[in-house]
Ligand SMILES: Nc1ncnc2c1ncn2[C@@H]1O[C@H](COP(=O)(O)OP(=O)(O)O)[C@@H](O)[C@H]1O
């Protein structure tokens with residue numbers, strides 16, 4: 001027999017708000033159960049150990065809640081740091097790293113050997129879930145050479161790739177086995193070379209191929225700012241059409257992210273969201289609370305529905 005300590009009743013009352021928070025998650029748990037969510041974890045969002053640990057908790061929480069999370073990760077700052085250690089400079093053209101064969105070796109080493117290993121280790125601290133791979137494995141991502149566009153001109157930036165094909169076989173097998181795939185943004189070229197792929201682009205391609213419920217991009221700002229850098233007002237929601245009009249005004253960094261979100265939503269992904277990876281548990285807050293944070297891109301409204309609405313009005 002156990003006797004409840006004095007004051008237990010009062011403690012129960014303070015526990016009620018916690019229960020309410022859990023109940024707030026119920027409609028989202030119902031809605032997203034069994035659904036695939038592709039999460040892009042950016043290098044700038046992974047500079048802090050506490051944040052990385054919280055991210056791992058969130059992803060494992062999603063897995064236990066019955067979702068099917070897939071991680072596609074970057075590691076731009078980590079690649080640049082390693083290049084610097086080796087006495088090599090980083091050059092970017094239109095937001096893409098100029099990638100010589102020497103640079104490519106470092107990109108592959110840092111993404112697959114360092115960043116991915118660390119994420120896999122953090123996730124597996126919670127159970128036997130994470131399996132690391134790169135886009136090269138099992139021909140998961142196939143790329144062709146990508147040129148950067150500067151003032152309407154095509155510029156050769158070396159071994160940078162654009163994804164032309166995604167084979168989801170290995171990823172789906174892992175998901176069906178209850179695992180969490182952690183994929184580095186490196187792809188095998190049609191020509192047999194290994195290509196460096198922007199991680200936002202890779203995540204969007206994976207979300208489309210899996211026809212995911214959601215693409216979530218974690219980054220180092222609160223979301224898409226209305227008029228950056230003049231304003232830091234965050235756009236909480238916009239349609240694909242509205243985003244398309246905004247794209248030409250976006251600066252590098254945000255451009256591949258929003259291009260990826262647009263591509264995803266236009267090609268059948270339910271929604272695409274850009275979140276502040278500097279906020280602990282931003283992933284859980286976005287998916288399981290009514291408030292939501294960051295920027296959400298939704299598909300264009302169905303024109304037929306608009307006509308019916310208009311007709312009834
Ligand atoms: N409209 C915008 N809204 C928010 N950030 C923007 C915008 N345009 C450009 N940026 C820049 O994009 C950056 C995010 O891209 P990036 O640094 O490549 O992140 P990550 O490493 O997460 O991929 C922001 O820190 C900001 O400097």
Ligand SMILES: CC(=O)N[C@@H](CCC(=O)OP(=O)(O)O)C(=O)O
Nearest residue numbers: 042043074075076096097198199
């Ligand atoms: C072609 C290209 O630029 N590739 C990126 C790949 C990593 C990446 O995208 O990392 P973040 O998401 O942290 O920016 C790079 O080499 O930095």
